[in-house]
Amino acid sequence: MANHHAKHVVVVGGGLAGLVTAWKLQDAFRVTVMESSPRLGGQIDAITTSSSAQEYQVEPNTQMVSSHAQPQLMNLISELSLTDKVCWVNPSLMIMRGLDEVQYNAPMTFRRLGLSLQEDNREVLKEVIGLNREIRRLVHEQPNISALDWAQSVRGRNLVLDLISAINGCNLQEGEEYQIGQAFGMQGITGPVRMVRDYYRLEGGFRQLIDSILDRLEVNIVGTKPVVAIRHSNDGFDVSSDVVTVHADYVVMACPPAESARLLPNLPWSGQPKRVLEQFNVQSRRVALHTDSTWMPRNPAHWSSFNIVRSADRCQMTVWCSQYNELPISIFRSWLFEDGDRPDGLIKQRSYSVPIMDASFVGAQKKLARLQGRLGLWFAGSYVQGSNNLQSAYLSALAVVESIAAEEL
Numbered sequence: 001m002a003n004h005h006a007k008h009v010v011v012v013g014g015g016l017a018g019l020v021t022a023w024k025l026q027d028a029f030r031v032t033v034m035e036s037s038p039r040l041g042g043q044i045d046a047i048t049t050s051s052s053a054q055e056y057q058v059e060p061n062t063q064m065v066s067s068h069a070q071p072q073l074m075n076l077i078s079e080l081s082l083t084d085k086v087c088w089v090n091p092s093l094m095i096m097r098g099l100d101e102v103q104y105n106a107p108m109t110f111r112r113l114g115l116s117l118q119e120d121n122r123e124v125l126k127e128v129i130g131l132n133r134e135i136r137r138l139v140h141e142q143p144n145i146s147a148l149d150w151a152q153s154v155r156g157r158n159l160v161l162d163l164i165s166a167i168n169g170c171n172l173q174e175g176e177e178y179q180i181g182q183a184f185g186m187q188g189i190t191g192p193v194r195m196v197r198d199y200y201r202l203e204g205g206f207r208q209l210i211d212s213i214l215d216r217l218e219v220n221i222v223g224t225k226p227v228v229a230i231r232h233s234n235d236g237f238d239v240s241s242d243v244v245t246v247h248a249d250y251v252v253m254a255c256p257p258a259e260s261a262r263l264l265p266n267l268p269w270s271g272q273p274k275r276v277l278e279q280f281n282v283q284s285r286r287v288a289l290h291t292d293s294t295w296m297p298r299n300p301a302h303w304s305s306f307n308i309v310r311s312a313d314r315c316q317m318t319v320w321c322s323q324y325n326e327l328p329i330s331i332f333r334s335w336l337f338e339d340g341d342r343p344d345g346l347i348k349q350r351s352y353s354v355p356i357m358d359a360s361f362v363g364a365q366k367k368l369a370r371l372q373g374r375l376g377l378w379f380a381g382s383y384v385q386g387s388n389n390l391q392s393a394y395l396s397a398l399a400v401v402e403s404i405a406a407e408e409l
């Protein structure tokens with residue numbers, strides 16, 4: 001435990017990033033986590049549902065992670081002694097099926113993809129966009145031929161491989177496996193392409209990351225009331241909820257960017273962090289756990305882990321949760337459109353406010369990196385670096401910890 005003379009760090013927000021920050025700092029600093037919700041863990045959640053008097057836990061959020069896309073998350077899993085809970089998902093379960101029912105939404109796809117591309121891949125992108133228009137027209141004229149088939153054959157180019165190679169800065173060869181759903185932003189061209197073999201789930205769910213950190217946490221936790229104001233003086237910060245004010249030498253903002261922007265005081269270099277944080281555009285994502293199989297492809301032989309159904313304007317994607325979680329009842333997770341239908345057999349619905357990964361997002365990340373640590377103020381969270389996932393929440397926390405520790409050397 002840190003001694004009484006150690007500097008005091010207040011972490012605002014008890015999601016994965018905030019909790020990792022607190023845990024890693026607790027030996028050298030006094031640490032207080034201030035969290036608005038009665039439950040720690042932020043977006044990582046677990047919902048208990050029951051069937052035939054038996055209870056099951058389902059997660060509305062992360063259920064599977066690719067170790068290829070998020071290699072460093074494995075370090076956290078290992079540090080928390082959860083390696084034996086890692087269950088590799090059978091790749092045959094991950095094949096996107098239901099070609100005839102696949103939705104093809106190119107504009108959305110390319111808006112997202114354009115941003116992941118590195119500068120020297122712009123030419124590929126331009127070409128791909130041209131090809132894409134052509135494919136869209138062909139799909140429209142010949143709806144019985146899938147977008148993927150067109151994509152692979154138009155002008156003799158394998159558009160899919162080009163595009164995925166461009167995004168990843170590598171040169172994928174024909175026949176290699178790739179997680180195409182992810183590459184196309186979950187809404188684009190999908191087809192009978194195998195996903196990478198490295199998907200895993202955590203037995204008991206990713207919520208265990210949070211529970212295991214909480215088991216190790218020896219910090220002061222001030223819960224259930226949002227932080228409503230932060231004041232700065234020469235002496236440090238005063239961080240206040242409606243019921244308590246905590247004095248801090250250092251503050252780590254580990255809550256969503258819009259919330260951080262709202263809370264930040266006018267600092268001597270005023271405006272800057274607020275302006276940068278406001279550059280992270282956010283969108284509301286509504287996720288429903290349900291048992292309504294009409295949201296899946298009409299032909300059950302086409303059901304796969306991720307299902308994107310052309311006829312359904314009702315949701316972006318439906319995940320067949322029970323398939324890979326080995327639940328004895330059929331549970332689906334649909335990413336709903338705000339104004340669309342709602343499924344029957346609703347178990348739970350959650351709304352999340354998540355940053356949109358656009359050009360503004362990328363620019364804001366770069367600017368925020370330059371502001372880290374000024375006057376004793378840091379930012380952690382999945383939006384701060386990387387692509388807004390569990391690994392980026394974890395790595396953002398490690399970066400903040402390293403930087404705060406360096407202050408004390």
Ligand SMILES: Cc1cc2nc3c(=O)[nH]c(=O)nc-3n(C[C@H](O)[C@H](O)[C@H](O)COP(=O)(O)OP(=O)(O)OC[C@H]3O[C@@H](n4cnc5c(N)ncnc54)[C@H](O)[C@@H]3O)c2cc1C
Pocket residue numbers: 012013014015016017018034035036037040041042043044060061062063064065070225226227228254255256259285287352354380381382383388389390391393
């Ligand atoms: C539906 C969905 C599916 C996802 N699927 C995946 C996936 O498959 N793989 C993957 O890697 N990632 C996935 N993610 C993303 C991943 O869950 C998040 O990136 C990660 O959990 C974010 O952690 P965080 O600590 O940065 O933020 P959060 O979890 O958002 O934590 C922020 C915390 O700040 C608190 N807070 C907010 N305002 C205040 C305030 N004023 N005072 C005090 N506390 C405050 C909040 O209550 C919250 O606890 C998904 C996200 C969603 C929404």
